[in-house]
Structures are given as C-alpha cells and as structure tokens.
Amino acid sequence: MRSHPKALQGTACSWPFNALKREIPATMAGVLLMGHGGPEMLQYQTDIKVPQPREHEVLVRVFAAGVNNTDINTRIGWYSKNDSSDDASWGGTSLPFPLVQGADVCGEVVAVGCKVDVNRLGQRVLIEPCITEVNGETMQPPWYFGSECNGGFAEYTVVAAKHAHRVESSFSDAELATFPCSYSTAENMLTRANVRHGEKVLITGASGGVGSGAIQLAKARGAQVIAVTSPAKQAQLLQLGADQVLNRHSDLVAALGENSVDVVIDLVAGKGWPQLLQVLRPHGRYAVSGAIGGPMVSLDVRTLYLKDLSFFGCTVLAPGVFANLITLIEQGKVKPLLASTFTLKDIHQAQQVFQQKEYIGKMVLQINSPS
Known part of the structure; x- marks a missing residue:
C-alpha cells in the first residue's frame, strides 16, 4: 500500500519496537479506498501490511471507528474545486491511493516508537483527527486523519504520539468512537466563535454528529440553544438539551425575529443561508464547518458590514480543543449518541444507512474487541 511521500520521512525503530506482550501480526484486515467514485471503490482486504511506528509515533489497535460525512465527501472527490480531483483532500492536494479512511478512532496503544515513553503502552486512546504533527514534523497546512494519511478503518493504525489522547471513561469503545471528529469540530466552532454563558446560539443540522455534539457543548457553556432539524427529530433534540427546536423548512426570521441570535x-x-445572517444580532458571530445543504450561497455584503458580523471558517482545531473535549468526556459533561454499529466488512451498508439521515448521532464500525 502506497504511503504519502511525506509519511516516508523519519527513521524506523527496530521491530517490534517497544510493544505490549502480545504478538503483533504482519498483516491486518482493513478497508482500502482505491480512488474517487462510488462505494465500489471501498475494498475490504485481509492482507494489508500492519504499519510500523517510527520514532515519535504509536501503533494503535483500533477497537472502533466512526463514519463521517468527510469519508463520503473524500471518496467522491467533493472537496475538489476542479474536474481533475488533484485537489480533493482537506489540504487541497491529491490523495494518496490506496488510502485507509476513518477519522474517528478509539483504540489501545500496543507499540511505541523509540522516542516515545513506554508508559504509553496499554493506554486506551482517542485519536485527534486534525493532524498537526507527523513523526515529529510539523504539518503546514495540517493533515486530516484518513485523508492525507491513513486512518482508522483497519485493525491497526499509526499516529504521532501527541495525537493519541489517553481517555479514562466507562463508555464503550463504540460510544467513545462517536466523539473525536464530530465533537471536536463542534467544540472548535464554539471556541472560535467564543460562545459565552447566557448567549443565544442557533445550530443548523442539529441532529447530525456535529450538531448534536454542539447542542451538548453549548449547553455546557451555559448558552441558550435553538436547534434546527427535521420535524421527526424535534422531540429527541429537546431531550438532548435544546431550549427550542425549529423545523429546518421554517422561516427563521418569522420564527425568531431579526437580530435575535448571538451566534450561528x-x-x-444552502439556499436558506441568507436568513442566518438576518437573525444574527449586530456584532454577531457566524461559524461554519459544513455545507450539506449546498456550498454555494448568496451573500448581501451590506448585511455583513453594516451589522459588524464576524465569520469563522472552522477546519483546523484550535490549540487545546481536543484536550478540552477529553476532559469533558471524562467529567461526564457530554454523552455519546450511538445510533448503530456495523462490522468493518459492512462499511458499504453503514455508509448507505448514514446517508439516509434518519437517525440522531453516529454510525460506528466495530473492528477489534479488547483482549
């Protein structure tokens, strides 16, 4: 399996490195993305070479990995802005095929590179999906786990030790795998927009992984939450903590009034986007990290400057965001929303169910069981 050219830099430590007292196999099962296209481009294989951690890396035995919009967007080349797909990664470059996707990973550190503390062995970890370091080398721009480098849709994966965060929790592996991508994205948006106690926050797409995480995280900050979703999911979002839930087809200005919301x-x-700016108060803040309703919107620039609005595009996690999320998980201030689980072999079915959007929370692939 081909690696990204940059990923080949660094010195390999002598195998089996510093490892737990169990045999690490030479090959593993996993799903390879062979190129851009439909689900047929995802191939389940059982003879993939187990990656070897270099000096500053850890080898993680993957217990569970969540399914995300970014997996599908990456597969179909949605991030590309031209017809050649040579800019279809998060970083705007071509992807290294074949590729193991999967950004949401819960697992156990089973081997460490020769410059990593051996006390990391045996730790249960969540992998930070925004990769700012690869084997001691700073990435600029950062990579995304399962995009510019191999991710977690396999029995083993490697990552820089700094991005494998120890987590102490009674949640199951599948439950923990609902957190990394969605909840860190939500926490990053709230952090960038500086959401404060008592502020009124409007969340679109509120029943998805990021949206449902944003509800909980905004409430943990003491904010008032208005969630926008489909009618069938309104009761569940109220139970999750939303103060008010609106139908996604509602006229937001009629329902809330102009200048009524501090943060979006x-x-x-999508097409209803201009209303989001209408309901923002003067000096309001708008944070965005998705465009499932369509990436092209109509902006009246006068609304932007006359209301002194601030816009935040949110992809790269701000420093400390993921560590803060781990603390919130360990303190029980957020809860996982596990919609369903599948085996790694059933990734096609998992993505099909995922795209139907008839659930709240996350779909997770169960890969290994703790031993």
Missing part, C-alpha cells in the same frame, strides 16, 4: 453554528449552508 452552521453545518448546512
């Missing part, structure tokens, strides 16, 4: 957390964009 947007995951949808």
